[in-house]
Amino acid sequence: xxxxxxxxxxxxxxxxxxxxxxxxxxxxxxxxxxxxxxxxxxxxxxxxxxxxxxxxxxxxxxxxxxxxxxxxxxxxxxxxxxxxxxxxxxxxxxx
Amino acid sequence: xxxxxxxxxxxxxxxxxxxxxxxxxxxxxxxxxxxxxxxxxxxxxxxxxxxxxxxxxxxxxxxxxxxxxxxxxxxxxxxxxxxxxxxxxxxxxxxxxxxxxxxxxxxxxxxxxxxxxxxxxxxxxxxxxxxxxxxxxxxxxxxxxxxxxxxxxxxxxxxxxxxxxxxxxxxxxxxxxxxxxxxxxxxxxxxxxxxxxxxxxxxxxxxxxxxxxxxxxxxxxxxxxxxxxxxxxxxxxxxxxxxxxxxxxxxxxxxxxxxxxxxxxxxxxxxxxxxxxxxxxxxxxxxxxxxxxxxxxxxxxxxxxxxxxxxxxxxxxxxxxxxxxxxxxxxxxxxxxxxxxxxxxxxxxxxxxxxxxxxxxxxxxxxxxxxxxxxxxxxxxxxxxxxxxxxxxxxxxxxxxxxxxxxxxxxxxxxxxxxxxxxxxxxxxxxxxxxxxxxxxxxxxxxxxxxxxxxxxxxxxxxxxxxxxxxxxxxxxxxxxxxxxx
Numbered sequence: 348x349x350x351x352x353x354x355x356x357x358x359x360x361x362x363x364x365x366x367x368x369x370x371x372x373x374x375x376x377x378x379x380x381x382x383x384x385x386x387x388x389x390x391x392x393x394x395x396x397x398x399x400x401x402x403x404x405x406x407x408x409x410x411x412x413x414x415x416x417x418x419x420x421x422x423x424x425x426x427x428x429x430x431x432x433x434x435x436x437x438x439x440x441x442x
Numbered sequence: 443x444x445x446x447x448x449x450x451x452x453x454x455x456x457x458x459x460x461x462x463x464x465x466x467x468x469x470x471x472x473x474x475x476x477x478x479x480x481x482x483x484x485x486x487x488x489x490x491x492x493x494x495x496x497x498x499x500x501x502x503x504x505x506x507x508x509x510x511x512x513x514x515x516x517x518x519x520x521x522x523x524x525x526x527x528x529x530x531x532x533x534x535x536x537x538x539x540x541x542x543x544x545x546x547x548x549x550x551x552x553x554x555x556x557x558x559x560x561x562x563x564x565x566x567x568x569x570x571x572x573x574x575x576x577x578x579x580x581x582x583x584x585x586x587x588x589x590x591x592x593x594x595x596x597x598x599x600x601x602x603x604x605x606x607x608x609x610x611x612x613x614x615x616x617x618x619x620x621x622x623x624x625x626x627x628x629x630x631x632x633x634x635x636x637x638x639x640x641x642x643x644x645x646x647x648x649x650x651x652x653x654x655x656x657x658x659x660x661x662x663x664x665x666x667x668x669x670x671x672x673x674x675x676x677x678x679x680x681x682x683x684x685x686x687x688x689x690x691x692x693x694x695x696x697x698x699x700x701x702x703x704x705x706x707x708x709x710x711x712x713x714x715x716x717x718x719x720x721x722x723x724x725x726x727x728x729x730x731x732x733x734x735x736x737x738x739x740x741x742x743x744x745x746x747x748x749x750x751x752x753x754x755x756x757x758x759x760x761x762x763x764x765x766x767x768x769x770x771x772x773x774x775x776x777x778x779x780x781x782x783x784x785x786x787x788x789x790x791x792x793x794x795x796x797x798x799x800x801x802x803x804x805x806x807x808x809x810x811x812x813x814x815x816x817x818x819x820x821x822x823x824x825x826x827x828x829x830x831x832x833x834x835x836x837x838x839x840x841x842x843x844x845x846x847x848x849x850x851x852x853x854x855x856x857x858x859x860x861x862x863x864x865x866x867x868x869x870x871x872x873x874x875x876x877x878x879x880x881x882x883x884x885x886x887x888x889x890x891x892x893x894x895x896x897x898x899x900x901x902x903x904x905x906x907x908x909x910x911x912x913x914x915x916x917x918x919x920x921x922x923x924x925x926x927x928x
Contacts (some may be wrong), residue, residue, distance in 0.1 A: 350806075354806075355802070358802055358805050358806045358809065359802065361805050361809060362760060362789075362801050362802060362805040363764075363767070363782070363785040363786055363789055364786060364789050364790055364793075364798060364801065364802070365783070365786035365787050365789070365790040366790065366798075367790075370798070374798070374799060374802055377799060377860055378799070378802060378803055378806065380860075380861060381752065381803055381860065381861065382803075382806075384748075384749060384861060385749035385752060385753055385816070385820075387745075387746065387749055388746060388749050388750065388753075388816075388819050388820060388823055389815075389819070391743075391746065391819075391823060391826070393819060393822035393823060393826070396822040396823075396825050396826060397822070397825055398818060398821030398822050398824070398825060399821055399822075399824040399825045399828060399875075400651060400821060401637070401651050401681070401877070402637050402651065402652075402824075402828060402874075402875065402876055402877025402878075403636060403637045403638055403683070403877035403878075403902050409680075410677050410680070418544055418545070422544040422545075423544065423770075425542065425544060426540075426541055426542060426544075426770065426771035426772070427769075427770060427771065428768060428769075428771075428772070428773070428774035429774065435769055435770055437769055437781055437784070438778065438779070438780055438781055438784055439780075440780070440781050
């Protein structure tokens, strides 16, 4: 499976990664090789096999529906690269 | 005997008798780190003040005859993946440089409550993605047995620090072998408990259906003692199992007489280092002499495990790592115009090459048109791999295999070739896909004095039996009291 540069750019955009032209070329080659290697899964007949999402979880564990204290705002904001009052600041989204 | 070469339980006995204080033991660790860590580079950061304060508090408890746990006062190190309140945690990534967690991970809280001084944070592959610790944004860790070689990964800093006697034990995490493979490469004991056995609250997520926290120590009994502190239900982690933990030390000396040990055919492949194979075969013979029965078993879907793992792990990683967006914590690209560019540039600058590669692969596998062919199919093959183990465990009590196909390789040797690096995990990662417990213990050395590891895999929540099997070998043929010269 050979990935085109176009496909690499599309995936990078979905993943919110800005890649340099050099990275785009490198990942096209490396990801193509990995996809070739994982293609062996296509050999198996998996019709009628149930997918496993969690290996040993018998059932979803739900906790009691009780209110517990959450992180105070000042602690939650302590690592913010930019903030205004008790809010995270981001670049302008709407023109 | 040098103080820092004591096992955790040996030190605990001396703390208990008053022969040594925790303050002395902690200072001895700090002195040892000052002496050797310039070469090993296991630590990303020390917390001298915090460790010494915890040691002092422990000594006061011991003096009052009121220790918080059997390991009260024994200094330990933490992989930098565990959140530590008020102490920088980076997961060895630039994107988290300067991040000060607002709370402790549950396992960190349990260690503090048990009285273990935390000496510092240990190096790892960035976001636990790697098998050599060369993926760290802050430079590689060196194997104390041969400084030109890798200690394995991703918990390479934890393994190297324990092997080099810089700390008495450490915590690591294991998603595809990240505790067991570095344990094998450094002559230490590493346990990946059953999925759900140990809380992951406050542990930075890589692949959530596979990640598990575990102890890394120099003896089997130490691993049992540390697991005793960690194994409990945590209401803050919805994947934490409500399964009572047994006394892991109770039956530790019970031996292997009458046990049936499975030898999986598919784990003795071409391409395995002949010295590794020989050491493992000798260990199998030793188990037979000790009264176990060896049973030839087959895990027919083993050859599909690597592909399955890399699709599922990267898909989960691409989702988990979406939170590093430059908005709430960590690095932010200051010169970005608009939100999308801020995301893109922040992540471009913050993540290293392996992390980007895995995000790209995972995003691709989950993207429209490819989900069924890759992600869903991998989940179905995961079911077949689980079924292989389930049928094997109908015939045997545990499985025994090599941990890593090769001993420690040279730093830089596999960096340029992701596929050959991924092959380092072929014997360890099927266990994560099936959610089983797995342990690696030292079983020999190559002619050039590189450690070799033996892997024991068990049924869900059967850690006590794995420890007993490991202890039997350690007692009769053990290599766990050999130390590197530094």
